Amino acid sequence: MTIEKALVVGTGLIGTSAALSLREKGVTVHLTDIDEDAVRVARELGAGREWTGEDVDLAVIAVPPHLVGERLAALQKQGAARAYTDVASVKAGPIADAERLGCDLISYVPGHPLAGRERSGPAAARAGLFAGRPWALCPGNETAAEALRLTRELVSLCGAEAVTVGAAEHDSAVALVSHAPHVAASAVAASLEDGEDVALRLAGQGLRDVTRIAAGNPLLWRKILAGNALPVAAVLDRIAADLAAAASALRAGDLDDVTDLLRRGVDGHGRIPAAPAGRPVAG
Amino acid sequence: MTIEKALVVGTGLIGTSAALSLREKGVTVHLTDIDEDAVRVARELGAGREWTGEDVDLAVIAVPPHLVGERLAALQKQGAARAYTDVASVKAGPIADAERLGCDLISYVPGHPLAGRERSGPAAARAGLFAGRPWALCPGNETAAEALRLTRELVSLCGAEAVTVGAAEHDSAVALVSHAPHVAASAVAASLEDGEDVALRLAGQGLRDVTRIAAGNPLLWRKILAGNALPVAAVLDRIAADLAAAASALRAGDLDDVTDLLRRGVDGHGRIPAAPAGRPVAG
Structure with a gap:
């Protein structure tokens, strides 16, 4: 059947x-x-x-x-x-x-x-x-x-x-690979709101990629985040702490800490499976 | 000539x-x-x-x-x-x-x-x-x-x-549109380092896009960030504060604050000029 x-x-x-x-x-x-x-x-x-x-x-x-x-x-x-x-x-x-x-x-x-x-x-x-x-x-x-x-x-x-x-495992997983990255992309995009015009003229493909998903419907995403609030908050706290520490390290001239974050980023990025063949990159 | x-x-x-x-x-x-x-x-x-x-x-x-x-x-x-x-x-x-x-x-x-x-x-x-x-x-x-x-x-x-x-204006601009987004992408990618295998199997194109630039050479980026430390730190502080506030709001069930960040993200994203025609998306 x-x-x-x-x-x-x-x-x-x-x-x-x-x-x-x-x-x-x-x-x-x-x-x-x-x-x-x-x-x-x-x-x-x-x-x-x-x-x-x-x-x-x-x-x-x-x-x-x-x-x-x-x-x-x-x-x-x-x-x-x-x-x-x-x-x-x-x-x-x-x-x-x-x-x-x-x-x-x-x-x-x-x-x-x-x-x-x-x-x-x-x-x-x-x-x-x-x-x-x-x-x-x-x-x-x-x-x-x-x-x-x-x-x-x-x-x-x-x-x-x-x-x-499992359902709980699923929700933690999508907090990590989808929901928290969405909020992070929104925060990067939000930082552009008051940027100088000339700054936006210097924007390149990297910025477009980082912020692409931030164009998503806020009311749809509000519902998604409301349904997975605690797992998302846990991931966002870690990302926020890493960024605040990077800012402090840059101010102190301690580039080793920042380089360590960049290295961890390379490792984490390497864990993402490659895109399926033939799929358009920006859906 | x-x-x-x-x-x-x-x-x-x-x-x-x-x-x-x-x-x-x-x-x-x-x-x-x-x-x-x-x-x-x-x-x-x-x-x-x-x-x-x-x-x-x-x-x-x-x-x-x-x-x-x-x-x-x-x-x-x-x-x-x-x-x-x-x-x-x-x-x-x-x-x-x-x-x-x-x-x-x-x-x-x-x-x-x-x-x-x-x-x-x-x-x-x-x-x-x-x-x-x-x-x-x-x-x-x-x-x-x-x-x-x-x-x-x-x-x-x-x-x-x-x-x-101007040179100073340039450095603030690239902190906003390139250097801080790079560190933010690294922080998102770094959060994946200890993720469950099943979580990474659920990764999609959004995550690939947000973290693509995090694959960049850490030693090259260390030098770039060292040469623009204070402007980058200023942007990172704002992004970190937005993410920490979003985490708190999610924990408190205050979705209005989170939705406001998502809306600001849509506005900021809208300020990025479109990619030049014919350019490959992922360089």
Whole structure:
């Protein structure tokens, strides 16, 4: 048995991109969103047809993290799908919500595709968004093998690589590799706000790269950070302490300490896996 | 009168790239470096011939910042060129050295092409390195018009855009748009050093972009930061304070403060000029 019919709940960037990926593989995709315009745009892009309550094999819940639990509860009450997954960028909170709301955890596989763009909404969606990207799956003890199998099939149909990881471990991980770097990029970009015009004329590709993700939607990122506040704060404290120490060392003329930070940066950078081949650099 | 013969002193990445650019335009280029291997590699790349004391129109001093003054003094003593420029990434220090060593400031135009790569050395050089990039020129009150004209011609032959700016203003500017962002990228990358393997498996393009420049040579950057310590420290203090405040706000659940930083980041990012067309994104 395989995914023949899927439901995408929330036709923003991620939901619509998943729908487009599934459509390319011949899956029947139903779409729903509280925003009628978003569904219309997704339909016009060929992402699927409007959902009118049909049963599906897998429901992909692509709504903001704080709404995942209640959408899951509602869909399960309808018996909409045989298995459910979500795409929220944090996992402990949505899982806690699902438990609190009495959701069936057997058919739910918490997920998170590590993909995105600076633009949001269905018009920015594309089928290749997940190609070669990691897609975290956080099954719990209760999760049924069949639900996990269906969700892995979704990941595979989207061209992504499944990475199985515990929910708490996931949230610490994305704090380290995504959420804290986003805030750090924002702080570097914020320092430019009052810079002299001539300074900005001297900007080069290095600055563009460091600050690229700082162009992301502040309200979307507010929600992401709110859902992962403590792990992100822990990483930010370490980065802030390193930068404050570097400033002090520069003032004192103690370049050894600064050089040590630069060396640690080279080592840390070396741990990042190379980009998947053929992926456009700036998504 | 135009540049017919040039001398490149220091055949590293920048010097050799300038030499290759001048060669493409038919300029006769002489090369010298204290490292004989570096000159040999540059020659084999077609960057020019070894210098044996010939007079030239313009000497391009492409040595580390703390050596610019003494090389300028030595070249002027020989009467090697009609005009001299350097490419050091800081300007106040080399100019002070030149004054202290009694250099002729009439024929010297302090310069700084805003271009680079993570790799260093002549083997990483390429003629197109400066295409479309800003190239800061910091002439002083004494600078002769003819020296400035020759240096502007160098910039033009390299395909770069001259930006005239005072030396102190230049150093504050590059602290803001280059040196402090480099240290910030290093601090983000350093935070990955002890991360879990699974966390690094979840890394995406955003993290790659934020940390790309952290791969730069620590000893080269040590010298750059040493030559611009106080302006860099001032910017780093502001970034560190913003990140520490963001961490506190996240712990307190005060998302408004964090959202304000994200918004300031969007505004600051919006001030960066777009990349020149056709330039490869990751140099």
